Amino acid sequence: MSTAPDSHDRTLTGMTAEEQHDVVIVGGGVAGVNCALECFDIQLDTVLVEASATLGGQVSEILHSVRNVAAGRFADGQALQRALLESGEILGDRVRLSHPVTKADLEARAIEVDGGRVSGRALVVATGTRKQYLDAAPDGAFGGDITYQLEPQLLSFAGRDAAVIGGGDSATLDALELARRGSSVKLIHRSPELTARQDILRQLHDQPRIEDLPGWELEAAHGPKRLESIVLVRPSTGERRQLAVQGLVVKIARAPNTQLLEGQLDLDRSGAVVVDRELRASRPGIFAVGDVVAGAYPRVAAALGQGSLAARSVLHYLEGRP
Numbered sequence: 001m002s003t004a005p006d007s008h009d010r011t012l013t014g015m016t017a018e019e020q021h022d023v024v025i026v027g028g029g030v031a032g033v034n035c036a037l038e039c040f041d042i043q044l045d046t047v048l049v050e051a052s053a054t055l056g057g058q059v060s061e062i063l064h065s066v067r068n069v070a071a072g073r074f075a076d077g078q079a080l081q082r083a084l085l086e087s088g089e090i091l092g093d094r095v096r097l098s099h100p101v102t103k104a105d106l107e108a109r110a111i112e113v114d115g116g117r118v119s120g121r122a123l124v125v126a127t128g129t130r131k132q133y134l135d136a137a138p139d140g141a142f143g144g145d146i147t148y149q150l151e152p153q154l155l156s157f158a159g160r161d162a163a164v165i166g167g168g169d170s171a172t173l174d175a176l177e178l179a180r181r182g183s184s185v186k187l188i189h190r191s192p193e194l195t196a197r198q199d200i201l202r203q204l205h206d207q208p209r210i211e212d213l214p215g216w217e218l219e220a221a222h223g224p225k226r227l228e229s230i231v232l233v234r235p236s237t238g239e240r241r242q243l244a245v246q247g248l249v250v251k252i253a254r255a256p257n258t259q260l261l262e263g264q265l266d267l268d269r270s271g272a273v274v275v276d277r278e279l280r281a282s283r284p285g286i287f288a289v290g291d292v293v294a295g296a297y298p299r300v301a302a303a304l305g306q307g308s309l310a311a312r313s314v315l316h317y318l319e320g321r322p
Helices: 031-041 059-061 077-095 151-157 168-181 200-203 298-320
Strands: 018-026 046-049 101-105 112-114 114-126 162-165 183-190 210-212 217-222 228-235 239-244 247-251 286-288
Touching: 018 112, 018 298, 031 046, 031 059, 031 077, 031 298, 046 114, 046 239, 077 168, 112 162, 114 151, 114 298, 151 168, 151 183, 151 247, 162 168, 168 183, 168 200, 286 298
Parallel strands: 018 046, 018 114, 114 286, 162 183, 162 247, 183 210
Antiparallel strands: 101 112, 112 114, 217 228, 228 239
8 A cells, every 4th residue: 555654753643744645534533443443454554633632532421331332331431432542552653633624625635734734545534523502502501500411410400490402312311311300391492393212202202291392492591690491482483482491401413523525525404424335425535434424323333333334445445446
């Protein structure tokens, strides 16, 4: 395969002015790291570029135990991240941390980072997603009565009238947890129907403490020091409604990190990368893995599998196989 610059000229966080590799992977979450490990294992000259100071992506945000990965059981996301870091040690200086990408030229399969240019015969997008925030609901406002992560606040929220914004698995599970702990819960979402799994919806329908409010959006939150009420608006009619609540949990969809790719790849309405069954994006030599992929199933095991599959697809592409 192609020859990389002398490894003595690079460090874990160093970058030469111009580099060429077989594979450039952008993003150091589970999918990106597993893709890099697989590419390394099949002896492709690989470099992984990560904006943050460590590997792991979103896994450190997981506060509960991780039991659905066949390779092991982890107490929480930080324990999983430690295992990921240990696995990634074999990559050595192929990992470039604290290197945010400032520009992407997908026609050339190149990125600009840290004043240098890194190009590959193939490029893998593993940039994941980012949290979205509502202007009317600042995280931690009203003494913590507004939160985007229920688990640290669960004891203080229990038994209080609360609202949960969102219609997916996370939002509905939070609503159920609050209801089990004695809260009366308003479940608010823009869509006409909830999008959570059917098993969760069955539990929801059997829970009298939860009221489903489809078609509404948050307009404002009020209270002198602690949260006392929220104002909802129905965009289709302009109708408004005020609810007395003492806690607000926001669990809206995350946004794909594809700002630098717009106009260069086919993206879906949410901005996620559209791929085929081999994880090939719309431009030759570009692949995508993990949560940034359109229709992704946001699970650690799914990200691991996609990382390996992408490495195989990259190899086939580099070898000229269909």
